[in-house]
Amino acid sequence: MSTASVPLPGWISYGVIPLINLVIAFFFSGLVVWLIGENPFEALKYLIDGALGRGDAIGFTLFYATSFIFTGLSVAVAFHAGLFNIGAEGQAYVGGLGAALVALALDRYVPWYVTMPFAVIGAAVFGAAWAFIPAWLQAKRGSHIVITTIMFNFIGAALMVYLLVHVLIVPGKMAPETRTFLPGGQLPKLDWLMAIFGLKLGPAPFNVSFIIALVMCFLVWLLIWRTRFGYEMRTLGISPSAAVYAGIPYVRTVIIAMLISGGLAGMMSLNAVMGASARLQVEFVGGAGFVGIAVSLMGRSHPVGIILAALLFGILYQGGGDLSFEMPNITRDMIVVIQGLVILFAGALEYMLRPVMVRIYQQFAGRKSASQKLAGT
Template sequence: MSRPYAKLPPIIDYGVIPLINLVVAFLVAGLVVLAVGESPIRAAELMLNGAFGYAEGVGFTLYYATSFVFTGLAVAVAFHGGLFNIGGEGQAYVGGLGVTAIALGLGGILPWWLNLPLAVCLSAAFGALWALIPAYLQAKRGSHIVITTIMFNFIAAALMVYLLNDWLKVPGTNALETPTFAEGGQLPKLRGLFELFGANLGGAPLNVSAFVALLACLGVWLLIWRTRLGYEIRTLGHSPRAARYAGMSELRLVVVTMLISGGLAGLMALNPVMGDQYRLFNDFPQGAGFVGIAVALMGRGHPAGIIPAAILFGMLYQGGAELAFDMPAISRDMIVIIQGLVILFAGALENMFRPAIGMAWARFRLRETGPSAARTGGV
């Protein structure tokens, strides 16, 4: 059995190690850019400028980040319970049906500010229900949550195509999308808010769902670290045996944790469906469910870390698009490689530098405490 890593101070665990992983990922990505004959420094400048150099780019970056916050929180909640929810993509798909039910059914009757809380509730409920069966199979039958949630992603994608093609699309068209929502089913863009500060968002689709994402971050923090249920979830994730010894129901906690996780993933549909396109369309998650895994890992499962991690991946999406446009030698496929390198070092290789950093920290602490410990021992 491998020896567990020593506990490190929060500033190192949550700050230094993710930063080193990120720097190494971009250094390797720079080698990829260099291999195609382009300047890595110039590529980095173009990517940063495309993401943060002007107001419209910032708007697109934050728009993508909003989706990643929802899916990152979904993965993080499952992590705290010792579960690996890879079904965020499918749960977001089904959550989109909840959003559409409100937007199409009540969009022409109620204003958006009344429809929004209803869409939040129904999208979360739909996403939670899609996570229910994998959760029950894990808790009751021992079916691995990774396998079942992946399978449910494919089922959700097929279900979406079926519903859009046979039931929900506009008659007489071939596009797999619903009719455009009425005004009450459309979330306002945040252009007016940015204009107060002299910034023009242009065509950026940043919308009110960004505030819903921030509220979801606050809610997850309160749930996991300030409630009895959150304590039980963390206990289950840390030691299922200890949870059982304390009288906690493993079946209940697994199911409840996955319901919360699935509900958060379902909320992701608010951003593209009700906040941008104003219609349900095929493939609207666009990989956000899988990016949420890297966001949760990089953010260490804490909302305070998930927000900047989501912004980082929003930068990769928006800045990468600008980079591919300004540097024709760098295709969209290469941007995906760069994103994959960040995911690789933030996720699969997250512990690569931890042993060396832990040893360096232990030596530093030994030098700091050695003389005082010696003096104390001589008294």
């Protein structure tokens, strides 16, 4: 009998297997470090120290994690509907335009807490708009969403560079960026939250969007597992033909799922644009959209898993900087390698260990039932 159809308890499929996959990914990352002649354990020590050792380090870690929660949720929502959104990068980039326009329009007149809801809507609407055309093409024309979202990443990048260089640039300045937002267009730092734990935030841009991210995690959980639409999305994700047969409208579900996904990706810009740099810059997304893929895969598309995975990648991004400073032989790009290996082992090779685990599990379960039988007689 094939092992693929044997059911495994949840704690193995959602706990043990992902954890082992992660360990394998880190083992190979360590191998790379060892290959270039450095001590992997020492590297790990620098990495963790650099990410969690001081108050500002934790602040930076949480700042990165905030971005990854948004993009991770974005990928996850689409994934539940059976869609693979590679376009979170582009949607976040264009979403930044929405956030920046709101901040530029309102920062002179109102305090930040009035600007914030509008900025959230602006970022989400622009991000969703950038996901709309690929969604429509997938739903109506059957063109593969992976291809179209990749294309839209590039089109979005070209569009944003054009806008920043020709339209939004401050006249007379060289740098392609908008003017700096006034405090009314910035999201304040969460230094009070850090102070509760006796930590100093320092220069780290850990800000209110972290709380928005947590709220979104809750809302996504609610949407996916507690609403009718979430149920329809998951049905579509598992079997499109069954979903259509059950009367779930394919076009509507695909488009709305992608709009939500794009909106969540767009909100990532709140953290980077309004929380950190207080202006819209070229390439501000910096790969967070792609990290979202890894985060969502590792977190098994569940908000709690996504938060944990986002924290892990936050640690990697912040600690990776310190690591490259302590060990000049290891560049920051080591993070990209780790990211790739995590996607490979936690995502593409997720079933690799399943047959082995099934065999081990059956042996244990078999022994248990045998001993129960013995006790019964």
